[in-house]
Amino acid sequence: MHDAATVSKPRESREPIRARKPAFPFGSDIPRHWFAASPFATHMANGLNLLFPLGERFFIRSVRRYMSHVEDDPRLRADVRGFIAQEVRHGLEHERFFEVLEGQGYRIEPFLEAYERIAFGFIERVAPEKLGLAVTVALEHFTATMAEAALSKPFLDHAHPVMRDLLRWHAAEEIEHKAVAFDVLRRVDDSYALRIAGLVVATATLMPFWFAAAGYLMRQDRDVSLRALLRDRRRIRQAEDSDRADLKKAFLDYLRRDFHPDDHDNAGLAKTYLAANPGTSSV
Numbered sequence: 001m002h003d004a005a006t007v008s009k010p011r012e013s014r015e016p017i018r019a020r021k022p023a024f025p026f027g028s029d030i031p032r033h034w035f036a037a038s039p040f041a042t043h044m045a046n047g048l049n050l051l052f053p054l055g056e057r058f059f060i061r062s063v064r065r066y067m068s069h070v071e072d073d074p075r076l077r078a079d080v081r082g083f084i085a086q087e088v089r090h091g092l093e094h095e096r097f098f099e100v101l102e103g104q105g106y107r108i109e110p111f112l113e114a115y116e117r118i119a120f121g122f123i124e125r126v127a128p129e130k131l132g133l134a135v136t137v138a139l140e141h142f143t144a145t146m147a148e149a150a151l152s153k154p155f156l157d158h159a160h161p162v163m164r165d166l167l168r169w170h171a172a173e174e175i176e177h178k179a180v181a182f183d184v185l186r187r188v189d190d191s192y193a194l195r196i197a198g199l200v201v202a203t204a205t206l207m208p209f210w211f212a213a214a215g216y217l218m219r220q221d222r223d224v225s226l227r228a229l230l231r232d233r234r235r236i237r238q239a240e241d242s243d244r245a246d247l248k249k250a251f252l253d254y255l256r257r258d259f260h261p262d263d264h265d266n267a268g269l270a271k272t273y274l275a276a277n278p279g280t281s282s283v
Ligand SMILES: [Fe+2]
Pocket: 056, 086, 087, 090, 091, 170, 174
């Protein structure tokens, strides 16, 4: 099912998870269509950017709630701390990019308020806490899948350097901590049905919020007509098809009863990137 047949090293023999603290120089030089000069690709990426900070704070809440379940495993407990520290930093850096969007004339607050109210004020509150953790685990799997693409495919070479560095740093750390929430869920409740329920809810919520965020920004982009956006989408169709194929494969892989994030060994991608960009770039 997966490309890399080898299984990653056991947790004990891996490097500890630690948060780096880059400070990306977001500024007015980031063009409106910073991703491959493509309005469509830029709005999709910006839409995902709008989801990250609140989404990552939800991941932290979901995992931290179960800290007592990892007390007898010092290594996993340390990894949970590393996971939280990394996600805090991701949220902060993506939030700093919001100022760039506002500087470009986009109104983002109304979307963020609606997203917070529906996703976290309603769905998170009515869902059982264990399901919240299972949703986090599924979203971490999707994030790690997109992270692998960000580090192994050349498409970010066509992004503005600051945005490229932001996304590749985030991608590398997502790969580093991709198994942490999964290992916590396994200790809390290793039911297959719960894990799959998390996948269903994650898929059914991520996609609509992502499209809503991107659509919200597209509608405000006065430089590009709907017709031009559709033409642009056709131009980047190949990349879009490849992303969809990656996510579909990740979805199917997750359905295996014996799935574990480390089955797919992509740790080397993160390691190589971070070794070459310890800072991690743009600083
Ligand atoms: Fe993250």
